Amino acid sequence: MRGYRLPHHRRVEEDLAPSRGTDMSGSALRRGRLLALLVMALTLVVALAVGASPAGAHGKGDGDGDKDDHGAVHPPDKQSVATGYGGAVTTLDPYATAAGLEVLEKGGNAVDAAIAASAMLGVTRPYDGSIGGGGFFLIYDAEEDEVASIDARETAPLATPPTVFLENGQPIPYDERRVSGLSQGVPGLVAGWELALEEYGTMPLHKLLQPARVVAERGFVVDAEYVDRTEDNLEIFRDFTSSTETFLVDGAAPEEGSIFRNPDLARTYKLISREGPDAFYEGEIAEAIVDTVQEPPVAEGATRNVRPGLMELEDLDDYEAKWREPTEVDYRDHTVFGMGPPSSGGTTVGEALNILEGYELSELPEHDVLHLLVEAEALAFADRGKYLGDPDFVDVPVEGLLSQEFADERRELILEPFAATEKPVPAGTPEGAPDDGVVLASAAASGSTMHLTTTDRWGNVVALTFTIEEIGGSGIAVDGYGFLLNNELTDFATDPGLANSPDGGKRPRSSISPTIVLDPDGEPFAAYGSPGGATIITTVLQVTVNLIDLDMALPDAIAAPRLNNLNSENTNFEASLPVAAQEALKAYGHNLPAPTEDPIGNVNGIEFLDDDGLLGAAEPTRFGGGSALVLEPWAD
Template identity: 50%
Template sequence: MPERLPGKGTGGGKTPTAVGTGGAASTVDQVATQAAIDVLRRGGNAVDAAVAAAAVLGVTEPFSCGIGGGGFMVIRTPKGKVTTIDGREKAPAAMHPKSFFEGDKALSFQDARWSGLSAGVPGTVRMWDEALDRYGTTSLRKALDPAIKVARKGFVVDQTFADQTAPNVDFFDDVPSTAKIYLDPDGTPLDVGSISRNPDMARTYQLIARHGTKAFYKGPIAKAMAKAAQKPPIAANANHRWRPGLMTERDIAAYKVARRAPTRIGYRGLDIWGMAPPSSGGSTVGEALNILEGYRPLGASRTQSLHRFIEASRYAFADRNAYLADPAYYDVPLKGLLSDSFAAERRALITDKAATSPVAPGDPRDDDNVPAPGAVTAGDQGESTTHLTVADKNGMVVSYTFTIESTGGNGIVVPGWGFLLNNELTDFNFDDPKHPNAPDGGKRPRSSMSPTIVTKNGKPFLAAGSPGGSTIITTVLQVLLERLDLGRSLPQAIASPRATQRNTATTLAEPEFLATEAPALRSLHGHTFGTTSEIGSVTGIELLGNGRFLAAAEPVRRGGGSAMVVRPERD
């Protein structure tokens, strides 16, 4: 049984809002946020702090993120340039459009996920190195130091961690390397209030710190990763079938991050910067905002504003599902999707009554070659992933979303190295070989991650993002609308009850939304709702001017987040 931490409660004293000067950070975890603030206090910049916090989250939030996965980072430099780094996982070279088929039938999502087949080549370590090399002031070695200490000394297991473990126990206990770290000897989740240590992860981080990215992408770690994917290390008494994967050491060694121009749209005098394909975040949030900008004001009432938010999401998702994929494999019509003229065409379809989904995609290419609308795949609805936001005193801002896909990834901890592999390849439309987002060798699966930075007159104003699979897009969109159009502060916008419409028959909504907003939306606009316990888990920062920062995180969702500033203001 893990050691108990004397005198500690399960909450850890997380504070979801902080105001002050010197810089700010917001994550889902107090230990990670503190690591970022410590870096800023020592003179590091926002990129240094973001990587340090991300490495800690790889230990304390291992079911959501880590070096076995990938992500997207949007960076605003002190000189005002906005750029992005794509650290998305890649499919092995041997993958093809029917790799997830057995005979003439695609695997179920569960069979595809819990396997070596779902593991893409991780991009996180190369992404951290790239960010630090180009925009940071410290080394990867120093950035990893706080995470090494946390992995070695351990952290307190809270209720959220236990709740995330529980649904996965039946699969985790198939894999001895996973059970050793994340289950008690009796096969149950670690007790709330106990200490979770991961010496194998500490050793992995130490090796990367000492030798750089080559220690991860070549040598013993890469060999163990490839072996774990190709021959899942399951117990003799495992009660599930774990299919072999395709990832090789050569695939791992060949991985490179991509630097991409951000998406950019204007919205009510502000510039909204996001992530370009293969993420669908920047294009879909941007298209929806372009549609909504045509309403001045957004609505005559809050109900009408929310109706238009839902409908803009519906039409933007129809286009997202049809056209978004890895741009190296498919000619994504990004310019058309983000054009004002296309937004006007889509806006013209919105009436005072809710449309019936699925609605058809539009034609951003202005031709007749419009693909059939794609479906939101099951794998794209996971509640895993995490987001962190950091800003420093010099105006550098980082909005960073990263993931291992579903909560717990593919369930396989790489033996001896302490980190979970991702199941990111289930983000492909793996049941449709002709879809633009079908699997293929070397391809990056479509993502919904939406790290976002908002600038005003060239200066940083706001940054935010969220986990939540395809609900990330609507979560970020709704928070922006609550803050920019509906008169709510950033903490209020984050706390507001949420709904998500992704071109599906019903709009999913949280219980509070169903109680407060849905009745009028049903009666006045004809909306149909389903229920879900929670949507997203936002972290964000607003720059208030005169060197002041407002950091904000969830007060309740996912156990609440942690927001801090370097020098807090006194009440």
Template identity: 50%
Template sequence: MQHRALLSAILMTAALAAWAKQPVATGHGGAVATISDQASRAAMEILDAGGNAVDAAVAAAATLGVTDPFSCGVGGGGFMMIYSAKDKRVITIDHRETAPAYFSPTVFQKNGKEIEWDDAVPTGLSVGVPGTVRGWNEALTRYGTMSFAQVLKPGIRVAEQGFKVEPNFNRINTLNEAKFGRFESTSSLYLKEGKALPVGTLFRNPDLANTYREIGKGGVKGFYEGALAQSIVKAVNTPPTKAGVTVLTGQMTLNDLKDYEARLRQPIRSSYRGYELYGMPMPSSGGIAIAEALNILENFDLKSMPRTQAEHLYLEASRLAFADRNAYVADGEYIDVPRVGLLSKEYARERARQIDLKTAHGKATQGDPYPFQNDLSVPLRPQPALAAEPAHTTHLTVTDREGNIVAYTFTIEDWGGSGIVVPGRGFLLNNEMTDFEFSGPHPNVPEAGKRPRSSMSPTLAFKNGKPAFSIGSPGGSTIITTVMQTIVNHVDLGMSLGEALAAPRMSQRNGDKTEVESLLKFVGSPQAQALEAYGHTWSETDEIGAANGLRFNDDGTVTAVSEPLRHGGGSAIVQKQ
């Protein structure tokens, strides 16, 4: 029961936090969980005005673009999963950024050698065609009830009135001082004399408010065509650098923006211990990797095992799934991914046989899913690769009184994206193109129009045909392990969704060591020491992810769950009757 006492203490600490954000809330009606209190309140404002979950999700997302600008915004892209209660079906909207038309497999090479990842990020070369506004438009037009102008009002208000810089905003801004210091437009917005804005500073972004107004007035064309589109192209191709600073430039065109399309895709469907799970399809690798790892774990009775052994198996299943994910998964429009084989329960049984119940065996090689394909696809058998994938994104989730649900993960990639604020527009551009492998052969090499592989994993779970829970997180490739571990904690280890989300995270992505959090003081804990007896070793990072979820309870209530500590703590609100 030691872990329950720790989680209770964490949740209590969060409840007493200075800005009174509430990480867990239960009640009837609509509900929202985000990492920002302003964003959660924006969603609730729309729900109270008669909007549905899709309307509220876009309102929350636009507000996050103001309050959490280093993680997300209209200069990026994402994946939205929608459950339509009326139709009883799940829809996914892929609005991942695409490579501009000038891209080729060698775009990140110079003289035959790969450019250093850190050198590629703060440049125009790293910027993909933004998909966020097109994705919002698809969601509102097809499944919402309100206009752009209506749902952007809360974000406009927050951008104009401003908010006081909190410690987490300052922390991330401080990490970006060198990158932001390269660009005039970014420095003027986020820095003061070259340093991050101090805690307590009133931060306002009137340029972003005006950008939202333009989108509200002109709709999706107001972003992808005309003056706003010209501003984006100019910022990519001639970045607004300070005197004496030189960066790589892009070759984006107005046609790249005008031709951008969001995709409606069939979700990844799988099952786990009586739950039906819906995950994000390619170019996300999340749905496939989570399903494969859980399929592997289904071969073991985790509930009958000591907790330490169950966690050992979780880590080993994640290792195997990542070996396959790294080798095979990319944009399905450009490569034949062995999707059926990777999702096969029979293939999972074969992979499970490689797990030792008592010992960690180190890095795994990819398996061979092709015999389980049941088709005539020609196998591509590349060596696994894992390029750097920043851990900086955001996730939100909303439901309404009618039972519609949105689980939405969107991003600009690295903290602060490319570091380029579009002059006069108030938003940062993504560095999503650095999610490609910089050389091949590999399924995830750059190509014109291609979407780089992602780990974003908005997930919905159903039981007996009814919604059971939603979960999603930021965190680069740790998104996959965060979602998976939360599911294992909740379904197998018997934690409430709030406890499962707050628990210390362990991210094994087929590396020599498992990544853990210094924030929750995992290393040296009894939990860590018990796992070390199985051969597990650790590398520390400050924190992993900033997840949000919903739990649909048997009594008809809904519980919204956000972070108690990570990313400064999140905000969960349930609509009042």
């Protein structure tokens, strides 16, 4: 079983990090600072001579970005699959993929590329994730042959009481919780960038933010997904002066194919570039965030009941991204690493895989594999609902949940011969479970998020998933700074006394599931993740089974029809699920209502091939498809 270490906060400043060599054989994330400084100096000279090049201008392949007569940056052609060598980037958006690849071209590593890509997504996909929210990093260090993880999850302000979402003993309606200051957690993404760079980065933050800053300033081409997401939030955006001014054009969504600019976000990135993360957590940006939370900029004439929040400047100043132990399970001779609490992704995926370990899925017909997926998901989600929360506030029995003995016990509830169990199923009692009478909490399927995956020439890997929760977050932009604040605190249960109840300084439970899989020899096999609320977990689980049990290539594993069960009487499925499989599942007793209106998940990732080959893959069609690029493409 592959090991992992728990790196120390600010190890570089403590001079505890090993020296970073530059040979191609495995100097990995800890590369020489001298090389990075030389690259920076050369880049600065070129930038001063000809002007900073926008992201997309150096994308590999036939789809290089360019600029129009007004300076707007056009994206490279979107391709969902790319194969080659030397490094790869996959994201939901071609601008972001190109930004990450540009960093790899300039000598940066996988962490550097991930930060550049995530900053760009905050420009071109601002309703899914940005500096107004948080996320989780899963990092494979090729030199140390270890996996580490960073928790950059949002926190509740210290003044938050357990009853924050109750009025007169009743839950505040969800829409009113979401669009309010009460839902806005202290953002963590910028602190996550800082922590990752301190430990592993080779390029300074200001260089990594430059591609995104240029595109925010010069503009990008609006696609159909951007229009749809804006229109989904029109009523909310119109109720806030800051959101209207930032994201609407004459009070409406921008037109597809038009050029959209966000000069306020460009200025925000410039501030962070010049002053570092302190500008976000202590300086004028922090002040603007607190002002927005405490006094939401409601438009004149708006009738929405918008409750102010409880965030103070001290909450931002005290925020810390944290190193956490990744989860780890063995599955069919592979090692699967995921994100531990406060995310429920790694434990729930891991428990479900341990349950499925008892079946030879590769020898079963498709409908039986899908049946067992549904049953394992329901069992694992029952345990997720009862036990998962912020480990700094509740005792989460991670070791017990991920033990094979517990999975064997849970598997006994799956009926033989195959038939659907009655759902919801009750939670089990893993070793180490708290004896405090905590009751089950439901799993919400909704939510928006972004995932990206990077790797470099040294074999390092990053799987980063980040979010502002709902599509559009709280719907409230920070006035003059160009980004939306999250509504992550709605991930808390509304009632006190649960593992995932609100509390001051607490992080709400997440479903985010960045995943890195090592092969039987301990080398990277694949890395991937997805957005989608609680369905992130089931999507990642199904892709894992497709890869390992069904021997699919990553593009096929991503494209395959999906279904899921979150421990509910209904099993959700996509319309592309074959009718024969639907009928077989119904015959087993599963309740399959109408297909989901939206696709389930939006996966991207990287598969590691023989002879150092790389296969980058993203969704081919779901939500308009994703984007994959490699540093050195294979010849056609």
